[in-house]
Amino acid sequence: MKNTLLIAAACALAGPATLAAADPPAGTRQYWEEHCASCHGVEGKADTKAGKKIGAINFTDPQNQARFTDEQMFRAIKEGVKNKSGKYTMKPAENASDELIKFLVAYIRSFKK
Ligand code: HEC
Secondary structure: OHHHHHHHHHHHHHOOOOOOOOOOOOOHHHHHHHHOHHHHOOOOOOOOHHHHHHOOOOOOOHHHHHOOOHHHHHHHHHHOEEOOOOOEEEOOOOOOOHHHHHHHHHHHHOOOO
């Protein structure tokens, strides 16, 4: 049983070679909906009350997507985003491995219209 789990984990890690995974692995969507959608919206439109209030960006807009490289997105998710007065507008993602953060970046890219 333990071995099966290890193999499954190894496959998940070895999975997509690029960040542009069309179909992110199970768990990514759920993590997004639980930890990110309150501000960014389930479909990335930032059309939520909290999202509008805090100024989250609409990820379906190609111009907004073009503002960030994958690396910048990765860092924003890992380290959070602060405003000029040093207050977090977005906190670092909780309990997210680097692997999951890469999948989240790919997932956000898939919102682009
Ligand atoms: C409390 C609301 C909030 C939550 C929750 C939140 N974000 Fe954000 N996020 C923001 C705001 C606001 C911005 C825009 C920051 C800016 O550019 O000034 C942002 C920007 C981003 C960016 C663009 C990079 C950047 O530097 O601005 C990415 C990528 C991102 N969020 C991913 C995520 C992911 C993934 C999660 C879940 C783990 C998440 N966010 C959860 C509010 C939130």
